[in-house]
Amino acid sequence: MSVTLSHPSIAILGGRVLDPQHGTERVQDIYIADTRIVGIGVKPDGFIAAHTIQAKGLTVAPGIVDLCARLREPGFEYKATLETEMAAAAAGGVTTLVCPPDTDPVLDEPGLVNMLRQRAKASRGPRVLPMGALTVGLKGHEITEMAVLTDAGCVAFSQADRQVEDTQVLYRAMQYAATFGYTVVLRCEDHHLTKDGVAHEGEIAARLGLPAVPPLAEVIALQRALSVARATGVKLHVARISTAQSVALLRAAKADGIKVTCDVAVHHLHMTDMDIGYFDARARVVPPFRGSADKAALRAGLVDGTIDAICSDHAPVDEDEKQLPFSEAEPGVTALELMLPLTLKWAEEHKLPLAQAWARISTGPAHVLGMGMGQLAVGAKADLVVFDADAWWKVDAGALRSLGHNTPFLGLEVKGRARHTIVDGEVTFAV
């Protein structure tokens, strides 16, 4: 059953409510009117629910804020469309998503950003926040009109998966961003060290004869980015780290007072290079799945707060692009609908209270953006997800709304599924 009413008042009754900001949980009713939460535990005077969600046995939490999901528009509509991926996000409990600028054309001028936001607004689903390109065409030569792009709605500036090779350009881009308090987002990788590499430099790559991506490629680029961040005072967000050494470097950088935050892709919490198996292209991802010590360090860094956020790194890929020899297959994992169960799995395996773990996909990423989402308070935006934390489901093509079915979890059973997703007081998904 899908709900089509727009902005009716909603009562969510009897759910176990998570407050990630305070790390607490309690069975409470929640009342929503217009776009905001108007009551928690206490029904406001005169409140009449147009729509009631019986949440007994279910969990209610601030909606997921995803720092990296590719909607494939504009330019790559054959892989996925905005509508399908927005629906996938809603079904995954995602209420805000940030999309990187590596579309075609690149998001480096305000017209494109406006168009994308209009397209997203016309389609029911999460709030879409574009990241603008840090350099024109992501080419790493000239900086973009960051103020104009910010006015158009960009929330940060990123190079997506491309690098700024010229350190002076990087230095100036960060200086400029720092002037106005913009956040710079970098995925750190020295492309000279990566070259045609497709798998973690370890025993598996050695055995399978796959060109390797050394951890050094990430570490060197990260050290450079941290140095420039320190020199410029910019707010730096390091996207999708993959190595144990990166976790250690970031822990030290934070202790040292550098204004840096970071995230990890959700699949990196569960997969290693072993999962490549016999050249399974579904495990072809950038950065590559690394060794078990790296996986352990990422999980621990997330527990102790060195890593601020988990992102989906959602990248729907056409089946034809995956039915190729491993090295030739397009990298990427479809993940919007797996954020919730895979985060729960990590929390459960670490015996972490769910309200605390949930911060990594709500208040944590909101803090990275300098925005107030993820809060559970009267007056806060009504971005919520109601989910069944105990529902097992099988990840298969029929169960996914994304056009991409490219996930190494295909065929596996996972636990935790959204039942209702609410964005700005509007139900965007219900089953």
Add this chain to the structure above:
Amino acid sequence: MNHPQLNAKGELTHLLSIEGLPKAILTRILDTADSFVSVGEREVKKVPLLRGKSVFNLFFENSTRTRTTFEIAAKRLSADVINLNINASSASKGESLLDTVANLEAMQADMFVVRHASSGAPYLIAQHVAPHVHVVNAGDGRHAHPTQGLLDMYTIRHFKKDFTQLRVAIVGDILHSRVARSDIHALTTLGVPEVRVVGPRTLLPAHIEDMGVKVCYTMEEGLRDVDVVIMLRLQNERMKGALLPSAQEFYKNYGLTPEKLARAKPDAIVMHPGPMNRGVEIESSVADGKQAVILPQVTFGIAVRMAVMAILASADAGGAA
């Protein structure tokens, strides 16, 4: 996960890699090859084991030599052989690998012999062919060249008899070598107690020691008291990209000369998968010397490839396990 090479009865249905194959299967291939060596010495060099079967040589990467030995092997088994050089046809027209294979399968192929520049490509093909169709990996990227590994084992067994008493050194560009990887798996599976890899760090993959080999950086250390020296081909393109300064300097450090070979046991054999670069990885006097068994390798290679194809054709068509 299904075994990629064995069927439910544990029979070999594809030959994709030496890794993961039990010793009994390797030994059976070598024993079967024994019986085929004599076929090549007869006046009528044919047996009817693959009569009526179609073997497609699918070479996505050029190799006249390997393709020819597979062609001879298939013909001696009385198969019909179709050679396809895909570089020059479908791939350049944008047809995908699996489409090419599906089209050829529709022409009633019974066996594909595949060479491809990407590691793992034959696995993808093996996963998508009908259960009665067999796939032989004739070299994929840096990953594996299992028939070369098997013919190397055949050669070693022929000259040295017992694997369990040997020291074997593999020298040169291990990083890019599918032959090295197949040899390492075959040698360790067959019980060779000490396998060494010898080369500069730029040509050794990180974590190669996890494959059960000893890493040596000098020929002095690497060749000491070995029974078998396997030299690898050094591609000219390795001089680009800062892997090596020059062919001359490589030869100085790792080229096999009589002086360096003197470190090995007096009866050590010298092998090379071909084609050789004389004066780059091996000196002519060694390549043509009495310790070299490089030409017998080629002869045995045909018998070993016949054995592989005959064994695959005899597997139950029930499909992979």
